[in-house]
Each structure stands twice: as C-alpha cells, then as structure tokens.
Amino acid sequence: MNHIGKNAVVGVEYVLKNNESEVLDATDGDEFQYLHGANNIIAGLESALEGCKVGDKKQVTIEPKHAYGEKNPELIQKLPHNLFTGIDKVDVGMQFEWQTEKGQPHHVVVTEVEDDGVTIDGNHELAGVTLHFDVTIMSIRAAEKAEIEHGHVH
Numbered sequence: 058m059n060h061i062g063k064n065a066v067v068g069v070e071y072v073l074k075n076n077e078s079e080v081l082d083a084t085d086g087d088e089f090q091y092l093h094g095a096n097n098i099i100a101g102l103e104s105a106l107e108g109c110k111v112g113d114k115k116q117v118t119i120e121p122k123h124a125y126g127e128k129n130p131e132l133i134q135k136l137p138h139n140l141f142t143g144i145d146k147v148d149v150g151m152q153f154e155w156q157t158e159k160g161q162p163h164h165v166v167v168t169e170v171e172d173d174g175v176t177i178d179g180n181h182e183l184a185g186v187t188l189h190f191d192v193t194i195m196s197i198r199a200a201e202k203a204e205i206e207h208g209h210v211h
C-alpha cells in the first residue's frame with residue numbers, strides 16, 4: 058500500500074496550532090497511528106491526507122465548523138460560589154465533571170472567578186478554534202482484517 062486510502066493504517070507526526078500559532082498538540086517524535094476511512098480523526102484532516110504517500114508533508118487548516126464546532130453560549134454559565142463548597146480554592150483552569158439537569162456528566166473548565174460567582178465553560182476545549190495541522194506521513198500499511206472490523210488500529 059503506497060498511498061493513503063480506505064483501510065490504510067497511517068502513521069503521522071503532526072503539530073497542531075491555533076490562529077495565534079500557539080502549539081495545542083504535537084506528537085513530539087512519537088508516531089500517531091489511525092485507521093483511514095474509519096472516522097478515527099477529524100473528517101477534514103482525513104480527506105486532506107487521502108492519496109498522500111510516505112514522506113509527504115501537508116499543511117491543513119480546518120475551520121471550527123468542520124472540527125469541534127463553534128462555542129455554544131448555553132454551555133457557559135456563571136454559578137454561585139456555594140456550589141463549590143468542599144473545594145479549597147476555585148481557580149481558573151480547574152476542570153470538573155458537572156452533572157447536568159438531565160443527570161448527564163459533562164466536562165467543564167473554570168474560565169473566570171469573581172466575587173459574585175464562578176464561570177464555567179462546558180464547550181470542547183477546541184470549540185471555536187481554527188485548527189492548523191502540519192502533518193508528515195511516516196508510514197502506510199494495509200489494515201488487518203480485525204482492525205477493519207473493529208474500526209481502529211491494533
């Protein structure tokens with residue numbers, strides 16, 4: 058298998074940056090492997106890598122609506138301090154599992170602490186972020202039967 062296509066196991070190294078060129082994620086010399094065509098990675102990135110071969114380098118920019126979506130303002134809430142009793146000090150950047158009204162746990166991060174309340178944001182950390190990937194294709198091989206059945210790399 059020389060080119061990336063459906064049912065290829067692809068190894069990549071990548072650096073992910075935002076519009077401000079801050080590094081959000083990077084493989085740092087480790088190869089990240091995924092099964093092509095199995096929704097293992099963001100659709101826009103997967104389609105950009107289609108047909109690439111080992112050694113190819115790709116720069117891929119993905120708008121929020123094709124990545125983790127725009128920020129949903131309904132997931133940003135200001136809560137009274139008394140909901141945080143039992144925690145010594147609530148700080149910006151702290152993460153919690155929050156129980157929604159329907160009882161679903163979801164992941165929130167503290168974005169602001171003020172005298173009259175604590176603001177939490179339940180959006181995905183990459184919501185509203187334009188993603189800039191620098192990808193190098195390191196390896197390509199045909200997936201094993203079991204990998205195709207399971208939809209992931211073994």
Ligand code: ZN
Nearest residue numbers: 203207209211
């Ligand atoms: Zn499996």
